[in-house]
Amino acid sequence: MKPAAFAYAAPRTLDEALELLAEHGDDAKVLAGGQSLVPMLNFRLVRPALLVDVNRVAECGTVSTTANGSLHLGALVRMATLEADPAVRAGWPLLGDAACLVGHPAIRNRATVGGSAAHADPHAELPAALVALDARFRLRSRRGARVVAADAFFTDFYATALAADELLVAIEVPPGTPRTGAAAIEHAQTHGDFALAGAAVTVTLDARARCTGAAIAIFGGGAIPLRASAAERALVGTGVDDPAARAAGELAAAACDPPEPADYRRALVAELVRRALLAARMRAA
Secondary structure, three states, X not given: OOOOOOEEEOOOOHHHHHHHHHHHHHHEEEEOOOOXXXXXXXXXXXXXXXXXXXXXXXXXXXXXXXXXXXXEEEOOOEHHHHHHOHHHHHHOHHHHHHHHOOOOHHHHOOOEHHHHHHHOOOOOHHHHHHHHOXXXXXXXXXXXXXXXXXXXXXXXXXXEOOOOOOEEEEEEEOOOOOOEEEEEEEEOOOOOOOOOEEEEEEEEEOOOOOEEEEEEEEEOOOOOOEEXXXXXXXXXXXXXXXXXXXXHXXXXXXXXXXXXXXXXXXXXXXXXXXXXXXXXXXXXX
16 A cells, blocks of 8 residues: 655754644654654555654754763664664663664664654564663653653553654663663564564672662563563562572563463563573673
């Protein structure tokens, strides 16, 4: 199929883009990488009156580090950049791990971090990694700017806290903690396909290799990326050995509300969390 007819605009500044969203609201759709939006247009699952192509808004395409050591990702940063950028891989390796799992190289060369977050596919890798890392989402509209925490940004299936006239312009990720390892693992029926389930985790160890903190985010386990808080708490004080990782996996699975076949997906979550925790612990040590 082909898309329904729409008008097209390609603003060159953020102010121009925000003006278009303020004027057209729900009748407009934002095009960044287009890896999710274009198929939806072709199948006529969405029929915007106006397509706002933000790829020329240069200020939203940079990677930098802020004064407090946080990572600043413009919304137009490509997945391939997360995968390859040395600073990202060194300071925030979970983002690189998650990006490597996204589709195929051709997709990662176009897909953007802001597009993935705003699309809010519950099976997507990057949103779960951002939830695990306590990211903050910077939103702008003609009315002003606001910052939304990761645990409040994703609200339901393919739904976020973004208003119709708002644009996600950047994502900030807090600086990492010493002696922290990370891992993202998923299971898909076919390489590059959407994951049936997956886990994005971090593990922080003290000098005696005991866990002082962990973050576990599940994708494919419900309507939004799920933070498995009970599993995280259960790991503190342990050596994150196989029994501890297995128990945490079971707690994470119990907290999920996955689509059918639910029992199978919970079993996947339990095993993937176990594997991810053991991998992250090795990297932390």
